[in-house]
Amino acid sequence: MQLNINGQTHEVDADADTPLLWVLRDNLGMTGTKFGCGLAQCGACSVLVDGQVTRSCVTTVDMLEGTEITTIEAIEQDDVGARVVEKWVEHQVPQCGYCQSGQVMAATALLKEVAQPTEEDVRAAMINLCRCGTYNYIKAAIDDLSGRKGEPL
Amino acid sequence: MTQRPDSPLKKRFSFAGIALIILAGGGWFVTRLPSSPFDGAAPQATPDLIARGEYVARQADCVACHSLEDGAPFAGGLEMGTPLGSIFATNITPDPQTGIGTYTLADFDRALRHGVTPDRRRLYPAMPYPSYEKMSDDDISALYAFFMNDVTPVQQAAAQSDIPWPLNIRWPLALWNVVFTTGQTYQTDPDQSEQWNRGAYLVEGAGHCGSCHTPRGMAMNEQGLDSSDPDFLSGALLDGWFAPSLRGDGAAGIGRWSEDDLFAFLSQGRNDHAVVFGSMTEAFNNSLQFMTDDDLRAISVYLKSLPGQGPGWQAQPATVTSLVEAAQSGLPGAETYMANCAACHGRDGLGQNEWIPALAGATSSQGTEPASQINVTLNGSGRVVADGMPDSYRMPPYRDRLNDTQIAEVLQFVRSSWGNTGTPVDTDAVADLRMRTDPASVAPIVLQMR
Structure with a gap:
């Protein structure tokens, strides 16, 4: 089976029902995408499939042939992704960092869909869980990216 | 000639006499032991027969009721709520004091196919003898051989029913049996194939599918016990789950499923349309x-032959496909769906092949009874174990993440999107099931069919 990941074609030897997350981490060694809950609940495993944020822990590889998959490893090759990472650094968003690759994917997907999301859009789209509680910093960074200057944290 | 009228005294005596005869006859009738083809027969117990009996026990799913989750197999104890009060499944291990150790083959047959114990008590039809009566003599003797020789005896007395007097008098059930059972083993339909007849035998008999899937009447009787009745397997609500129609109904039945789809569902617990959930999880894990x-192919052929009603589901494109659209559209439930459900079930509601069930077109997304969808959203799905392997993906419980209004709205969104035609979901219905599926509440649902 062939998967197009970050612009490269990878030949993958995996059963049809293998989750994309296992193929990324175990077969291809791309460990930037994290395993969180395994139930599509927390968002740590988020990747982009044709630009839509997708939980890789419950997405089987047989559904992904012919799609373009983007992972955190290549997010800075995308203009929007690069801006997100820049602001993430500027606002010092991460604490432990485990959930942050998923957070960056979610933020990138949102900003690619609407360049200037409202606060309501942000609340609707940024549903990934963060056990360190960096939500206020995430909101500040996205407000910044949306052209709103919030209170500095 | 003069006609001399009977004296009033004599008349009274003759009335009393007739009444006495009726009473005596009735008394004999409701307490009699029905005859069994095994009366006086010597039971067999060859290894082949025992193995066949074990298979019949799987078909009949005896453990579903006669075992507790952490208890010894067949030792009984499961509490079942009835409108009259609770009853408890009995110990059917071959223990002589508390189980069925002293039963003869004929006693065993009478309990199984006629609902009568050796001490002439009538069983409540929670024991599905109206279905089991269709089982063949051969299967009954095999089942007896298995229970007597291959089940470990366990000394454990069954708890007593809390149904109050006079409702706990059992003999009227003999009259119930006259009205609601046929007293016949399965009769082969010569117009149908051998395979169809095998499927009918399993579904109507040992499989007792109608116990859950057939609606019940005023007297708790199943409205239809075989394929000739249009109510048979037409769907029923019990224990907070709606057991859907197994007939060819377009939207609310399995009309859209092919015979292969049905076979996959019965053998693997999943197909492109659905994954077993609710009470069906245990029926799959322990029996099917x-x-x-x-046999599963025969069941598929038989079920596909049951005619249904109504047009099939017609797919319609999604009106909302992203979280931002959902937030902006203001459609109730749309945002909750995109945030909590879409990652697995898809923005298009089509799920992921056989791994995660579609909600678009799903049987549970149609019709007037949303209990199954409310229940599975609150409590998640059970573990499906196929070929010894637990499933990878399971519906998580949303009891603590979504409130009653959110659940009602998101289900309403599901039931009215993508061509689904289900009725709206009432917030009170969610609150009610939330309470009744909470074991710590004051009124939990007693029976969890296993």
Whole structure:
């Protein structure tokens, strides 16, 4: 089976029902995408499939042939992704960092869909869980990216 | 000639006499032991027969009621709520004091196919003898051989029913049996194939599918016990789950499923349309998956022959496909769906092949009874174990993440999107099931069919 990941074609030897997350981490060694809950609940495993944020822990590889998959490893090759990472650094968003690759994917997907999301859009789209509680910093960074200057944290 | 009228005294005596005869006859009738073809027969117990009996026990799913989750197999104890009060499944291990150790083959047959114990008590039809009566003599003697020789005896007395007097008098059930059972083993339909007849035998008999899937009447009787009745397997609500129609109904039945789809569902617990959930999880884990491919194929052929009603589901494109659209559209439930459900079930509601069930077109997304969808959203799905392997993906419980209004709205969104035609979901219905599926509440649902 062939998967197009970050612009490269990878030949993958995996059963049809293998989750994309296992193929990324175990077969291809791309460990930037994290395993969180395994139930599509927390968002740590988020990747982009044709630009839509997708939980890789419950997405089987047989559904992904012919799609373009983007992972955190290549997010800075995308203009929007690069801006997100820049602001993430500027606002010092991460604490432990485990959930942050998923957070960056979610933020990138949102900003690619609407360049200037409202606060309501942000609340609707940024549903990934963060056990360190960096939500206020995430909101500040996205407000910044949306052209709103919030209170500095 | 003069006609001399009977004296009033004599008349009174003759009335009393007739009444006495009726009473005596009735008394004999309701307390009699029905005859069994095994009366006086010597039971057999060859290894082949015992093995066949074990298979019949799988078909009949005896453990579903006669075992507790952490208890010894067949030792009984499961509490079942009835409108009259609770009853408890009995110990059917061959223990002589508390189980069925002293039963003869004929006693065993009478309990199984006629609902009568050796001490002439009538069983409540929670024991599905109206279905089991269709089982063949051969299967009954095999089942007896298995229970007597291959089940470990366990000394454990069954708890007593809390149904109050006079409702706990059992003999009227003999009259119930006259009205609601046929007293006949399965009669082969010569116009149908051998395979169809095998499927009918399993579904109407040992499989007792109608116990859950057939609606019940005023007297708790199943409205229809075989394929000739249009109510048979037409769907019923019990224990907070709606057991859907197994007939060819376009939207609310399995009309859209092919025979192969049905076979996959019965043998693997999943297909492109659905994954077993609710009470069906246990029926699959303990019973269906152990049946042979030939038998499951026969069941599929038989079920596909049951005619249904109504047009099939017609797919419609999604009106909302992203979280931002959902937030902006203001459609109730749309945002909750995109945030909590879409990652697995898809923005298009089509799920992921056989791994995660579609909600678009799903049987549970149609019709007037949303209990199954409310229940599975609150409490998640059970573990499906196929060929010894637990499933990878399971519906998580949303009890603590979504409130009653959110659940009602998101289900309403599901039931009115993508061509689904289900009725709206009432917030009160969610609150009610939330309470009744909470074991710590004051009124939990007693029976969890296993």
